[in-house]
Amino acid sequence: MLQRNGGISTVWSEHLRRARADVALRLTELDYKEQMAPRFMERYRVPAYKAEAPAIFHSSYFRVLPQPDVYNVTTVHDLTYHFYRHGLPKAVHLWEEERALRHSEAVICISENTKRDLLRFYPWVKEEQIRVVYNGVSDEFFPIPSVEKKGYLLYVGNTQVDYKRYNVAQEVARLTGIELVTASRVTRAELNQLYNEALCLLYPSDYEGFGLPILEAQKAGCPVVAQNTSSIPEVIGEQGLVVKHDTPARMAAEMADIVKQLQSRSAQAIIEAGFRNARRFSWDKNYEQVKQVYENLYYNHHL
Numbered sequence: 001m002l003q004r005n006g007g008i009s010t011v012w013s014e015h016l017r018r019a020r021a022d023v024a025l026r027l028t029e030l031d032y033k034e035q036m037a038p039r040f041m042e043r044y045r046v047p048a049y050k051a052e053a054p055a056i057f058h059s060s061y062f063r064v065l066p067q068p069d070v071y072n073v074t075t076v077h078d079l080t081y082h083f084y085r086h087g088l089p090k091a092v093h094l095w096e097e098e099r100a101l102r103h104s105e106a107v108i109c110i111s112e113n114t115k116r117d118l119l120r121f122y123p124w125v126k127e128e129q130i131r132v133v134y135n136g137v138s139d140e141f142f143p144i145p146s147v148e149k150k151g152y153l154l155y156v157g158n159t160q161v162d163y164k165r166y167n168v169a170q171e172v173a174r175l176t177g178i179e180l181v182t183a184s185r186v187t188r189a190e191l192n193q194l195y196n197e198a199l200c201l202l203y204p205s206d207y208e209g210f211g212l213p214i215l216e217a218q219k220a221g222c223p224v225v226a227q228n229t230s231s232i233p234e235v236i237g238e239q240g241l242v243v244k245h246d247t248p249a250r251m252a253a254e255m256a257d258i259v260k261q262l263q264s265r266s267a268q269a270i271i272e273a274g275f276r277n278a279r280r281f282s283w284d285k286n287y288e289q290v291k292q293v294y295e296n297l298y299y300n301h302h303l
Helices: 007-020 080-084 087-102 112-121 166-176 188-197 212-219 232-236 248-264 268-278 283-302
Strands: 055-058 070-076 106-109 130-132 153-156 180-183 200-203 224-227 241-243
Touching: 007 283, 055 283, 070 087, 070 283, 080 087, 106 112, 106 283, 112 130, 153 166, 153 188, 153 212, 166 180, 166 200, 166 248, 180 188, 188 212, 200 212, 200 248, 212 224, 212 232, 212 268, 224 232, 224 248, 232 241, 241 248
Parallel strands: 055 070, 070 106, 106 130, 153 180, 153 200, 200 224, 224 241
Antiparallel strands: none
């Protein structure tokens, strides 16, 4: 495990926690920061590990183990670099990504939208190799009894990346005259408190592989106002508050109108719909589906 912060780390930590407790799974973890001395450019190199074959090798981030009778699994979270990055960082990432896909017997995508994007950029990947496995949402997000509603707008995520559209959230705050609170690096307990106190979560992002904050907010009883694009329609549910823009200004205006409606009348129906939607996703379900990928891959080679 090479990355410790961010959405990918959340997914992987939830998976590992269940794998460690699974008596039916013989698990070997490679943590280069705790167990092994990282080499120069470690994340781009073949792991310095000899697996006891036959085995499944599932990296947290585009690495493979090219050994006989070792079957590689790659998870693709999004295709962000194809759309929004340029120059050397993009070239290096795409090289690493393609190398992993070419050496993987199974590919996990975290949404149908990610699967579509994957096949768009890598049409040679066989569709039967791909399994869509949705992320879950932690039980650490929940309604806090008798919480003091402060009624601010909440933005969760990176404020420096253009496609996240933090500028749209700022414009919504300006149009409505409501305070905007931004959360990027907080604990889950602190984030749950913020969801509980907020009027709503603003999620104007142009592109998401999944969109975990949507479900976290819904599970905590916080309405979500989001852009209707990429994977967001899959995650937010049929009764989500979504807008589709042709310009950032129009998106901000539409979101501001929805926010004003939330201010002026009860949002309980929206909150209840959010609770129902969030129940569709769980980390236990995610783990069992990933484990099924392992089992299918293993037994297809050894029966």
